[in-house]
Amino acid sequence: MRKPFDEATGLNSLDLPGRPEETRVVVAMSGGVDSSVTAALLKEQGYDVVGITLQLYDHGEAVKRKGACCAGQDIHDARRVAELIGIPHYVLDYEERFRRSVMDDFASSYAAGETPIPCVRCNERVKFRDMLDTARDLGAAALATGHYIASRQGPNGRELHRPSDLDRDQSYFLFTTTRDQLDFLRFPLGDLTKPETRALAERMSLPVAQKPDSQDICFVPSGRYTTIIERLKPGAGEEGDIVDLEGRVLGHHKGIINYTIGQRRGLGLGASEPEAQPLFVVKLDPARRQVVVGPKSALETKRLILREVNWLGDGAFEALPAEGVDVMVRVRSSGGTVPARLRLLEKGAEVVFAEGQDGVAPGQACVFYDSVEESRVLGGGFIAEALRPNALAGEADARVMAAQ
Known part of the structure; x- marks a missing residue:
């Protein structure tokens, strides 16, 4: 991180006016090492830090499992860290909101034959919407999280960028972040690697320094998502x-x-x-x-039709040239970027790959990056159709014509 305060600009390390001790920051504390280090670093720099942890679901079973995020143990760990570094800490019951906005959507999407990404919906509909409003209500100047992603001030406003540690890049899960949210959000770990974060946790004697990373969908304590889908969407297993x-x-x-x-x-x-x-x-x-x-x-996909497109590039998405723009895209959370052409449609957008891609599924995300440095996140959308010319060519072509 930068030095806490720059006398020349009057900005602190979070690009906000005023000294850290005059700046309240709410930190989203999940109970893991990343958000704990975020809170501890900001407190160490002198910020007025408030920690918030969300109870998102009935965590009675998940507390027994290692590797699940947002479980009961996580709330306990977040509270321990807050006490250690000396900041106020609040647990908010968002269980009903989470069920409506994330779990029900997950079940409906799977029942519709899609492959949903609940972590994206959680960031979009709960953490970066409801929690952000709560942070403002608490008088905060910013909401900070432990995500591995970076935001920077650009010529046309704040921009979203991939982090220094590309192995931990979480931009795929944050493409729905809006411009207004970017102005309020801060990601202090964007310039750190995971080993550096753990080293900081050790230096500050945080009790979660060696805690394993979460790996599973937080509301599937049994590890079997089909059980959850059948409970939330009876008949989905016909x-x-x-x-x-x-x-x-x-x-x-x-x-x-x-x-x-x-x-x-x-x-x-x-x-x-x-x-x-x-x-x-x-x-x-x-x-x-x-x-x-x-x-x-038959798995080779040449084109995608996207819905719910969020554009973070310069200018309005509707102002893109008719011939489209060259971008790099990512269609899997664990995959790399590939070159493609992005074009606006009357309903949504079309992505045409430079080379065919395998195994692309509706419901997944397609995230856009700049085609030069592949650093800036330009937005993304959810895949409505993956068009495979070697499988159902006639049907695919009909759907493209309907979308145009």
Whole structure:
């Protein structure tokens, strides 16, 4: 981090006017090492720090599991850190909001044959909306989080950038952040690596210094998301047929929520699957209760149709040139960026890949980055259609025409 206060500019290390001791910052404390170090660093620099932890779901079971975020143990750990560094700490019951905004959406999306990303919805609809409002109510000048991402002041306002530690890059989960939110949000760990963060936690004797990172969906304490979906969306696990690209029945399934695009194992087709032609899930059709399978070539995606596009680039999204703009895009949280062309449609946007991509599923995110340095996050959208010319070409082309 920068020095706490710059006499020349009158700005503190968070790019806010005034000295740290005159600046209240609310820190979202999840109970993990990253948010704990964020709070401790800001307190060490002299800021008026207030910690907030959200109770998002019934954590009675999850407290027994390691590797789950937002569990009961996390609330306890956040409270311990707050006491150690000497800041006020509040636990807010957002359980009902979280169920409506994130869990119900997750179940509905899966039942519709999509592959949802609940962490994006949580940031969009709970943490960066409701918690941000709470921070303002507490008189804070900023809400700080332990995400590995960076925000910088640009010529046209505050910009979102990938962090120094690309192995920890969380921009894929934060693409829905709005311009107004960016003005209020701060990410103090954007210039640190994970080892550096843990070293700081050790130096400050934080009790979570060696706590493992969360790895699972926080509201799935059993580790089986299908159980949660069936409870929230009764009937989502209805059985149906496994069919090939021509509609011929090859087998039977016990609910499309048990399958994802690109899945190869666990199809249970036995002798129906020729040894020379492995089959993969290429489409989930909830209306017909069908799992459609085909060869690997049928997974290749050339174009995407996006919905709920959030634009963070310069100017208005509607002002993009008709021919589109070159961008780098990311379609998986763990994947790299690939070149593509982004074009505005009457409803949403179209992304055309320079080279075909495999295993892209509706419901996932497509995040845009600048095509030169690949640092600035230009926004993103949710994948409504993944168009695969080698699978259902006629149907795909019809949907593109309808979207234009």
